[in-house]
Amino acid sequence: MFLKGGAHYQNLVKTMPTQSKVQNLVASDAPEGAKSKIDWAAVGVETADLLSRYLQFDTTNPPGNEAAAVEFLAGILRQHDFAPQILESAPGRANLVVRLPASAGPAALPCLLYAHADVVPANPGEWSIPPFSGQIKDDFVWGRGALDDKGLGIIFLQALILLKNYDLPLKRDIILLIAADEETCGQYGVAWLLEHHPELIRAEYVWDEGGMGLRPAKAAHYIYSIAVAEKGALTVRLTARGAPGHASIPHSNNASDQLVRALVRLANWRRPIQLTPPVIEMLRRLAPGSTFPRSLLFAYANNRLTWPLLFPLLDKDALFGPLIRNTVSLTMLRSGQKSNIIPAEAEAKLDIRLLPGEDPASILGDLRAVIKDIRVSVEAEDMPVAHPASDSAADFFLALADTLKELGPPGVVTPYLTPGATDSRFFRRAGMKAYGFMPMLLDAQELSRIHGIDERISIANLRFGTQVVFETLRKL
Numbered sequence: 001m002f003l004k005g006g007a008h009y010q011n012l013v014k015t016m017p018t019q020s021k022v023q024n025l026v027a028s029d030a031p032e033g034a035k036s037k038i039d040w041a042a043v044g045v046e047t048a049d050l051l052s053r054y055l056q057f058d059t060t061n062p063p064g065n066e067a068a069a070v071e072f073l074a075g076i077l078r079q080h081d082f083a084p085q086i087l088e089s090a091p092g093r094a095n096l097v098v099r100l101p102a103s104a105g106p107a108a109l110p111c112l113l114y115a116h117a118d119v120v121p122a123n124p125g126e127w128s129i130p131p132f133s134g135q136i137k138d139d140f141v142w143g144r145g146a147l148d149d150k151g152l153g154i155i156f157l158q159a160l161i162l163l164k165n166y167d168l169p170l171k172r173d174i175i176l177l178i179a180a181d182e183e184t185c186g187q188y189g190v191a192w193l194l195e196h197h198p199e200l201i202r203a204e205y206v207w208d209e210g211g212m213g214l215r216p217a218k219a220a221h222y223i224y225s226i227a228v229a230e231k232g233a234l235t236v237r238l239t240a241r242g243a244p245g246h247a248s249i250p251h252s253n254n255a256s257d258q259l260v261r262a263l264v265r266l267a268n269w270r271r272p273i274q275l276t277p278p279v280i281e282m283l284r285r286l287a288p289g290s291t292f293p294r295s296l297l298f299a300y301a302n303n304r305l306t307w308p309l310l311f312p313l314l315d316k317d318a319l320f321g322p323l324i325r326n327t328v329s330l331t332m333l334r335s336g337q338k339s340n341i342i343p344a345e346a347e348a349k350l351d352i353r354l355l356p357g358e359d360p361a362s363i364l365g366d367l368r369a370v371i372k373d374i375r376v377s378v379e380a381e382d383m384p385v386a387h388p389a390s391d392s393a394a395d396f397f398l399a400l401a402d403t404l405k406e407l408g409p410p411g412v413v414t415p416y417l418t419p420g421a422t423d424s425r426f427f428r429r430a431g432m433k434a435y436g437f438m439p440m441l442l443d444a445q446e447l448s449r450i451h452g453i454d455e456r457i458s459i460a461n462l463r464f465g466t467q468v469v470f471e472t473l474r475k476l
Helices: 007-015 019-028 040-055 067-079 150-165 190-196 255-267 277-289 294-299 304-315 360-371 395-407 424-429 444-448 459-475
Strands: 085-090 093-100 111-116 140-142 174-179 205-214 222-230 232-241 327-335 345-354 376-382 411-418 433-441 456-458
Touching (some): 040 150, 040 459, 067 085, 067 093, 085 190, 093 150, 093 190, 111 150, 150 174, 150 433, 174 190, 190 424, 205 411, 205 424, 222 277, 222 395, 222 424, 232 255, 232 360, 255 327, 255 345, 255 360, 277 294, 277 411, 294 304, 360 376, 395 411, 395 433, 395 459, 424 433, 433 459
Parallel strands (some): 111 174, 111 205, 205 433, 222 411
Antiparallel strands (some): 085 093, 093 174, 140 456, 205 222, 222 433, 232 376
């Protein structure tokens, strides 16, 4: 997923249990009454084989080159009598759309299953297994994209095939979309499709990546976080301009010095805490299973009288810290061409994540006020896409919550505000209700592999994920 929360995920993983415990839960904790007659163990093995082959296509973005990988998936679908469409947004940038019709004419609008085919770069020298080998080892499938987001794509594909093969009654069409270019903002994928072929992917509900099954340290239950909204991504360029000169003769108009002073002021800037509706609802749902005083503070999070105690608690929490304020991260620095020359210009780039409803222009004004130096310009490069939150009382959310309660280990299903950016923002802006949930139980080690080293997914999670998708779609 595109800029998936960064340090938030790295901090959060420190609070998670081991994968061996997760595997045992995924494999054995589902209630017998919830299991269908399908041999889900065999499904897990078959899904792992499909994912292994899919991972062998190098779709590193840039440049993407998703066309061959998308054609591979289309070939599988054709073997099962589907008629997939492949739409090229640019040479080598391909998107796949396929539809499973409702049984006797749709009684409701479609549900769209969405995953992206592109992946972030992987340095083979840092991996213990070649990142595009798709190797199956120790009951895991290894490779870049195993978790983000090719694993979810194969889970969706497999569930769609099962629904067709078992000829189960469906009230609505199910659309599968595998798109290009999510990792670099979606301009050749979802954004392009919504502009050029909106009729092919118009749906009431969209199932995307975002949340997942997590269990914080010392907690007796899992948190099944279903993303209903996300923070906006704002890229800002700071440019300091001064007078060039020889480094042996220092002066007070050094562009690098100006930029450093500006960055220090930003590093010391404490943005105010704000509670958004998804976070308040998340706290409310977590309250009954929390210990005192968290249980009381969470239950009354929308009461201002609790905030002096609640805010410091949330601010120190790895899960909630990034969800309660606008965040600013320094990501790039550039200054000078030679060590003995004072540069005339120095540049920094900031990754800013805005809470829903925040005005980007207002944030730019705040940055200028904090920096307090007219020699340092503040300019936005990528502006966030404004979009509404999705309803946590909608049929999709309720159906997924019921399935997780039936098939997963004990846990609390809760709406979630995603700290990073996903393509759900495009769907929501277009009037669709998008929900982000990777149907997997991940531990500290596995979660850290997203955009990291030795990315992999367990066969147990592939089995679990496919069953969750299959059973949820039957309910819709």
